[in-house]
Amino acid sequence: MFLIAILTIANYFLHISSIISLILTIAILITVIIIHHTLQQQIEALETLYKERTAELTTANAELARAARLKDEFLANMSHELRTPLNAILGMSEMLQEGIYGNLDAKQIKSVHTIEESGRHLLSLINDILDLAKIEAGKVKLDIIPVSVPSVAKVCLRLIRQLAITKRLKTLSNYDNQVNIIQADERYLKQILLNLLSNAVKFTPKGGTITLEITGDAEQNIVNITVSDTGMGIAEQDMDFLFKPFVQIDGGLSRAHEGTGLGLSLVYRLTELHGGSISVESKIDQGSRFTVSLPWKNIIPDNTKQSQQAISKATLLVVDDNPKIINILSDFLKIKADHIFIAANGIQAIEKTKEVQPNIILMDLQMPTMDGLEAIRQIRKHNKTIPIIAITALIIPGDKERTLEAGANMYLTKPLNLNTLANNINSLL
Structure with missing residues (x-):
């Protein structure tokens, strides 16, 4: 029991x-x-x-x-x-x-x-x-033809000479004997130089000096055209506004010089259309130095002679508002990478980044709607790891530091050496 x-x-x-x-x-x-x-x-x-x-x-x-x-x-x-x-x-x-x-x-x-x-x-x-x-x-649409840079420079100097004489300005020129022909639109190249020279005359006081220099960089395949003056100079805080349309650094009711503030904006846009870049150095009361850098020899890569440098299998996002630059980069990169996606401004870049999750981003800095600097900041809020290469046609003091601080991994200037670009992409991947 x-x-x-x-x-x-x-x-x-x-x-x-x-x-x-x-x-x-x-x-x-x-x-x-x-x-x-x-x-x-x-x-x-x-x-x-x-x-x-x-x-x-x-x-x-x-x-x-x-x-x-x-x-x-x-x-x-x-x-x-x-x-x-x-x-x-x-x-x-x-x-x-x-x-x-x-x-x-x-x-x-x-x-x-x-x-x-x-x-x-x-x-x-x-x-x-x-x-x-x-x-x-x-x-x-650019009419790209062989153009003699020294010939264009001499014509532009003749056109501003009378204005320079009126202000008793000395005009000097210095040409690199190695530089003659480049591929460019002759009319717009003249407009670039005339705008820079006219500005130099406008902002240089009587008795000053204006210098036009042409030099070649064979290693980088670049021709540098520099216009310098001994004028009023530009304050550092005004540099960011120099190339914006309808802005003059002496703007306001008391400004001493005529104009709409379009000259430098046109110089920048036309230089960018040529696949080049523009840089500026300046000190108050000491003068300014503007340098336009343009492709010298091979503007568009020859696909029959492909570089041995291939990009590791990757999805790339190319962000630029210049159709010509987009075409050149796409033609070069599509034979070296898996997928190429395109965006024309910062907002599209943010959307595409979320949509396709690229392995690397090539980001132009000067774009309408939202510029590349702000787009980098916005992308970095959500993604800290995607490598971003910043590309610019406008080089001003402090720009590189601001860009890297915003979250870019690398800062490159136009004209781009495409094989170097491929190496840089591989190094980041």
Whole structure:
């Protein structure tokens, strides 16, 4: 009887233990289901948030692009409409000076000459606005031909010589005998040099000196065209505004110099279209030195002579608003990497980075909508590891330090040596 009682009690406890195990198992299963459900809800909420944020960025990008397009169209249309009456004004002033409508006395001739001078000045400003609008709208196509750099330089010096003589400025030139022909658009190359030389004349006081130098860097395949002056100089805090349109560093009601502030902006954009870069050095009351660096020999890589340097299997994101640079980099990189993705501004770069998770990013710094510096900062908030190579056509003091501080791994300047770029990509990968 005692044994039976013990067995009965044992069975009872075993039964209780089985029930407890079952209850615990059910509890664990319910907990897992609840956790899974909660995680699923969180994932769905994050996916919804991501989609909403992506949609917001896409909408914002589209609105900004539309606003930029409308601005460019407005500027182009207004420039065109203003040129029509100006042509009539200039034509009439010329005919009056020729005496076609009768002879004028000295005072009248002087007045008509003032009208003509003012009209031509206004026409040059309108042309600058039109050129900038066309560039920003992507409607400028370069006519790339062999161009003699010394010949273009001499023509530009002749064009500003009278203005320099009026201010008693000394003009000097120094040409590297090794440099002659480069591949460029002759008209726009003249515009680059004329804008730099005109600025040098404008901001150099009487008795100063303006120097034009041309040097070749055979190792980097670069021609450097430098315009320096002994003028007023530029403060360090003004450097970032130099190449922005409609900005003058002496802006305001008391400014001493005429102009729209488009000259340097055009220089930068035209230099970038040529695949080159521009750098500036300056000290207050000591003068400024602007250097335009352009490709010298091989602008576009010859695919029949591919470099032995291949990029490790990778997905690359190329961010640049210059279609020509995009094409050159894409043509060069697509034969060396797995996948190439393109973005035209900072906002698109952020979206593409989230979408494709590239192994490396080539980021231009000067772009519309959102520049490369801000895009790097935004990307680094969410991704600390993707290597970013910053590429710029505008080189100003402190720019490299700011770019690396923002999160870039490397800082390169145009014109790019493509094989060196491939080596740099491999080193970061």
